[in-house]
Amino acid sequence: MRKSELFIQEKGHLLGNHGFIPDKGKVEYTSTGKIVLYHYTRAEHLEQILAPNSGLHARLPVIHMDVAPELAGHHLVETLLEPLPEWLSNCPYLEDFGLQMMKKYVGNTLLRLELPADFAGLYVVDKAHNFDRKYETQYGKVALGLEYDPSNGRESCLAEIHSIIRLQEYLGGHVAPNPMVTRVGQGIAVPVEYLSINPEQPLQ
Secondary structure (H helix, E strand, C coil): CCCCHHHHHCCCCCHHHCCCCCCCCCCEECCCCCEEEEEEECHHHHHHHCCCCCEEEECEECCCCCCCHHHCCEEEEECECCCCCHHHHCECCCECHHHHHHHHHCCCEEEEEEECCCCCCEEEEECHHHHHHHHHHHHCCCCCCCCCCCCCCHHHHHHHHHCCEEHHHCCCCCCCEEEEEEEEECEEEEEHHHEEECCCCCCC
């Protein structure tokens, strides 16, 4: 049986509980109890994002909503637990693959999010499922060795959504923890009042 079968078929299994080394990142809180997340973007988008009545827009749809019916019709903004997580730059399985993807498709300007502890729509998934297939396809060598179908991303995306946990309940266990802010339909998921430019810019 492929290592991936369990993650494809069932919800709630963490890679860290099945012999894989989890990332050390945990949910960060301010002294006043707000949840801190981070989001990379491109410098040319800052003016639009930080304009009055603006913010971070959720444009990506949540896929495999049959697995997570509570997210039916939701769109998302991807974020990070740390300014530069180890899984992005020095993952024991993916090396710096995550960082290369970030620079190529996302940007190098870091925003800081401070959200109320009861902010709705916060989840975290394990990006390692998706990156495992992409890494092996791009480099022709084994990453986590989960053996997802290389012809398409259906299996790895299904395993990723199966790894979903409410962010407020996340205590570790993901190899590549990828928090997301969700909302019904496209639109502003994180209002501008919760955003600031992070003082430290690791990619600049």
